[in-house]
Amino acid sequence: MEEKPKASLWKSLRLGLGIIAILLIYAYGFQVTKVDLAEFRKESRQDSRIRVLRALARPDIFEYDQEEFTVYAPIYVPCPEQPPDFPPPDTSQPHLALSASCGKPNESIQVEGFNFQPNIKGPIFFVPSSDPHDTLALQRGNIETDSQGHFVTVIRLPNRPSTEVQYIKTITRRNVGLPRFSQTAIDTWDKIIETIFLALLATTIGTIFSIPISFFAARNLMKDIKSSLTSIALAALGWPLGIAIGLAAARWLQSLLAKWSDQIAVSLLIVLGAALIGYLLLRWAVFGVSREEEGLSMKLLRSLAQSVSILAWIIACFALSQAGVKGGFSLASRLGSFAFLGNFIGQVSDVITVLLPTAVALGGGAWLGNLGGQIGTKWNDSLPSRAVKALNSLLSALAGATLFALCGWGIGWLYETKDIRLFLYSPAVIGATLGILLALFIPSKQPLPIGLVIYTITRTILNAVRSIEALIMAIVAVIWVGIGPFAGVLALGLHTIASLAKLYSEQVESILPGPIEAITATGATRLQMIVYAVLPQIIPPYISFTMYRWDINVRMSTIIGFAGGGGIGFLLIQNINLLNYRAASTQMIAIAIVVSAMDYLSSAMRERFV
Amino acid sequence: MLEVRNLTKIYEGGVLALNQVSFQVPKGQFLAVIGLSGSGKSTLLRCINRLIEPTAGQVIWNGKDITAASPQELRLIRRKIGMVFQNFNLVYRSKVITNVLAGRLGYINPAWSLVGRFPREDIQKAIKQLERVGIADKAYQRADELSGGQQQRVGIARALMQDPEMILADEPVASLDPVLAHSIMRYLEQINKEDGVTVLCSLHFLDLVHRYADRVIALNNGNLVFEGLPQEIDDQKFKEIYGREAERIG
Ligand SMILES: Nc1ncnc2c1ncn2[C@@H]1O[C@H](COP(=O)(O)OP(=O)(O)O)[C@@H](O)[C@H]1O
Ligand SMILES: [Mg+2]
Numbered sequence: 001m002e003e004k005p006k007a008s009l010w011k012s013l014r015l016g017l018g019i020i021a022i023l024l025i026y027a028y029g030f031q032v033t034k035v036d037l038a039e040f041r042k043e044s045r046q047d048s049r050i051r052v053l054r055a056l057a058r059p060d061i062f063e064y065d066q067e068e069f070t071v072y073a074p075i076y077v078p079c080p081e082q083p084p085d086f087p088p089p090d091t092s093q094p095h096l097a098l099s100a101s102c103g104k105p106n107e108s109i110q111v112e113g114f115n116f117q118p119n120i121k122g123p124i125f126f127v128p129s130s131d132p133h134d135t136l137a138l139q140r141g142n143i144e145t146d147s148q149g150h151f152v153t154v155i156r157l158p159n160r161p162s163t164e165v166q167y168i169k170t171i172t173r174r175n176v177g178l179p180r181f182s183q184t185a186i187d188t189w190d191k192i193i194e195t196i197f198l199a200l201l202a203t204t205i206g207t208i209f210s211i212p213i214s215f216f217a218a219r220n221l222m223k224d225i226k227s228s229l230t231s232i233a234l235a236a237l238g239w240p241l242g243i244a245i246g247l248a249a250a251r252w253l254q255s256l257l258a259k260w261s262d263q264i265a266v267s268l269l270i271v272l273g274a275a276l277i278g279y280l281l282l283r284w285a286v287f288g289v290s291r292e293e294e295g296l297s298m299k300l301l302r303s304l305a306q307s308v309s310i311l312a313w314i315i316a317c318f319a320l321s322q323a324g325v326k327g328g329f330s331l332a333s334r335l336g337s338f339a340f341l342g343n344f345i346g347q348v349s350d351v352i353t354v355l356l357p358t359a360v361a362l363g364g365g366a367w368l369g370n371l372g373g374q375i376g377t378k379w380n381d382s383l384p385s386r387a388v389k390a391l392n393s394l395l396s397a398l399a400g401a402t403l404f405a406l407c408g409w410g411i412g413w414l415y416e417t418k419d420i421r422l423f424l425y426s427p428a429v430i431g432a433t434l435g436i437l438l439a440l441f442i443p444s445k446q447p448l449p450i451g452l453v454i455y456t457i458t459r460t461i462l463n464a465v466r467s468i469e470a471l472i473m474a475i476v477a478v479i480w481v482g483i484g485p486f487a488g489v490l491a492l493g494l495h496t497i498a499s500l501a502k503l504y505s506e507q508v509e510s511i512l513p514g515p516i517e518a519i520t521a522t523g524a525t526r527l528q529m530i531v532y533a534v535l536p537q538i539i540p541p542y543i544s545f546t547m548y549r550w551d552i553n554v555r556m557s558t559i560i561g562f563a564g565g566g567g568i569g570f571l572l573i574q575n576i577n578l579l580n581y582r583a584a585s586t587q588m589i590a591i592a593i594v595v596s597a598m599d600y601l602s603s604a605m606r607e608r609f610v
Numbered sequence: 611m612l613e614v615r616n617l618t619k620i621y622e623g624g625v626l627a628l629n630q631v632s633f634q635v636p637k638g639q640f641l642a643v644i645g646l647s648g649s650g651k652s653t654l655l656r657c658i659n660r661l662i663e664p665t666a667g668q669v670i671w672n673g674k675d676i677t678a679a680s681p682q683e684l685r686l687i688r689r690k691i692g693m694v695f696q697n698f699n700l701v702y703r704s705k706v707i708t709n710v711l712a713g714r715l716g717y718i719n720p721a722w723s724l725v726g727r728f729p730r731e732d733i734q735k736a737i738k739q740l741e742r743v744g745i746a747d748k749a750y751q752r753a754d755e756l757s758g759g760q761q762q763r764v765g766i767a768r769a770l771m772q773d774p775e776m777i778l779a780d781e782p783v784a785s786l787d788p789v790l791a792h793s794i795m796r797y798l799e800q801i802n803k804e805d806g807v808t809v810l811c812s813l814h815f816l817d818l819v820h821r822y823a824d825r826v827i828a829l830n831n832g833n834l835v836f837e838g839l840p841q842e843i844d845d846q847k848f849k850e851i852y853g854r855e856a857e858r859i860g
Binding site: 287288289514517520523524525528531533536540 | 661688693697698700701703714715716719724768772
């Protein structure tokens with residue numbers, strides 16, 4: 001009973017302190033964000049606001065061909081001794097009548113116009129020259145005709161005394177013909193197309209890469225993958241070695257094929273030959289395999305055939321990309337308005353040429369890594385515990401040394417040091433020590449949760465990449481490949497990979513486990529299980545997320561140009577900086593139309609798939 | 611002949627789901643596995659084909675030690691063991707026929723299967739199995755358009771596609787109403803009697819056990835508490851299996 005008032009006092013004190021704290025936070029927030037309504041109310045601000053608003057309300061989309069009328073009347077400033085006597089103007093044409101045919105500087109005279117276009121506006125000039133078409137003209141005001149094409153205005157003569165005749169001139173313009181799209185509208189259209197395709201390419205790249213990555217980032221698929229230390233260490237040794245071998249092989253092949261790079265026919269012949277060999281071997285060695293037990297020699301023969309087949313396919317790809325680069329660009333120069341098709345073949349081939357060595361290197365890494373893993377599992381299963389422990393110490397020391405030395409070498413390269421001791425030897429020693437310690441402290445045959453390790457690493461990298469805004473990535477990409485839409489594609493693509501992989505992997509994590517266990521129970525391999533139990537469950541949400549991402553990418557690509565990444569944003573920021581608000585308005589309208597159309601399209605398509 | 615020796619499973623987190631369980635099943639027997647929910651029936655059945663990795667003990671089938679098999683050998687063993695599940699475990703977005711054909715995955719060429727191609731004989735076989743369970747007309751519908759009883763028949767057809775020598779059925783009728791339950795159980799009985807397939811089937815209701823099983827084992831808290839003929843389960847045994855408070859109905 002006595003506690004109660006105390007408690008409520010404490011409570012209200014706390015509440016009061018809380019309110020004060022919140023007030024302080026907002027007060028400081030106003031201070032740092034410079035909330036300033038005085039600036040907002042200033043006359044000059046108001047004027048510029050109105051100016052911008054009015055410009056925005058008149059987007060620069062249509063324009064007319066214009067006809068220009070120049071009408072002039074002679075005048076002397078100051079009056080000569082003999083009063084000037086000009087011939088009367090042709091009254092059937094637009095003409096000017098002055099209240100005096102001469103005047104002193106700074107004197108006001110009345111100008112009257114007849115027979116003009118009705119309801120038309122234009123400037124009125126004083127031309128300080130005896131040639132009425134002289135480009136130097138002093139604007140003295142504006143005229144506006146009434147419905148009869150008549151106007152009266154008073155202008156002040158400038159202080160430009162001359163003994164020669166000078167002129168009063170009006171220039172009026174009239175729209176003729178039908179309206180047509182302005183240059184701004186045409187440029188905007190070009191850039192909008194660029195924007196949509198930028199988003200399309202970025203989404204495509206992102207999807208292609210994020211699908212496999214998403215499997216590594218899905219906990220339910222990775223948590224059961226366990227491996228013995230022997231096989232992990234051998235795989236870790238196999239990967240870098242395989243990458244090195246693959247890279248060397250790719251280089252060698254490329255230089256070998258480069259001999260025929262000038263003759264497209266020869267390149268194509270190589271493609272056909274290699275593809276045929278590859279296809280036949282593939283049919284026999286991969287699609288012809290039965291699941292029944294086969295003899296060792298047969299197994300070896302099939303493995304050999306598989307390797308040769310892969311080699312043949314790689315050669316075919318190299319030759320094809322080589323022929324594509326040559327052929328595509330030479331086609332482009334002959335196809336006329338379909339040049340973009342030839343250009344496409346050429347560019348895609350070029351991209352393949354660049355990517356192929358990397359792919360071959362990764363493939364080599366995967367192959368040797370996998371082989372190492374399998375050998376490791378065999379040894380781990382067949383050797384006695386003690387032998388495994390000794391082997392593990394050796395192998396994991398080697399693996400640790402290799403990996404650490406590679407990292408050290410990379411860092412050393414970044415900082416341009418040649419200090420081998422610091423960047424090669426000492427990391428190797430540290431890695432070896434860690435490897436030995438790992439081997440000693442872990443029971444020799446215990447399977448390690450390598451799947452979870454890969455999962456964690458993948459997740460961490462994805463989160464890091466995703467936290468970098470695409471706009472910032474665009475700045476980096478611009479440094480990398482130069483200003484333009486390609487930089488935008490790279491930046492958006494990378495961002496898409498990270499965010500789609502995350503979304504996808506969450507989908508994989510939420511699939512029903514039942515089908516997985518049912519398919520596994522039939523004796524299916526892991527790959528078959530993924531194709532038959534996982535893919536059917538994730539394809540609809542994958543399509544839906546991809547659509548959603550395309551929608552986001554269209555939005556992003558409209559502003560990626562702010563950072564030099566191409567697309568409509570590039571034009572928009574230029575026009576804003578040049579205070580060209582009418583053009584900017586056109587681009588904003590275009591963005592609004594495209595974004596809302598995409599929004600509608602993507603939600604309509606998503607509805608169909610889910 | 612299936613022989614389970616001292617099978618023990620301790621889940622991560624320390625739950626002892628199976629404790630030194632040993633029993634034998636002769637070829638062609640219909641063995642019922644009973645016990646309260648949580649007693650370890652599902653764990654036991656899944657340890658036999660190593661969907662769940664046992665912590666200790668051995669499972670020896672036709673002279674082969676399943677628990678010692680390499681991944682490659684394990685796949686060859688699994689394809690001879692069909693499995694039927696309480697929740698059917700169909701791939702609901704796939705067609706019925708695709709679900710049934712999945713039973714052949716252990717037999718066909720892996721590369722072709724990845725591109726969705728099955729040999730013509732297998733497709734004919736799949737239709738035949740669907741005919742056998744009476745739903746051949748549903749072959750090209752999506753699995754989720756079928757009723758529960760029909761879905762379980764697809765599950766049985768999938769298991770039959772494996773040309774199994776043994777079927778593990780984990781409460782195959784627990785999600786179905788009694789009338790449907792009997793029709794599903796009759797298919798299992800038929801497969802057992804006509805094709806000579808060994809069946810291990812966990813069940814909830816004793817009347818089903820009496821009607822279909824040759825022999826029974828009972829689990830309680832991971833321990834094997836009974837092994838014998840169905841008619842040997844008297845009130846005393848019943849209380850041991852299901853606990854003191856349990857009332858015998860029917
Ligand atoms: N994946 C798991 N992780 C931890 N404990 C589990 C897991 N699966 C089942 N269990 C536990 O193991 C025991 C046996 O479960 P289960 O084999 O499913 O029994 P039943 O099928 O007879 O109902 C239960 O106590 C359950 O909580
Ligand atoms: Mg269960």
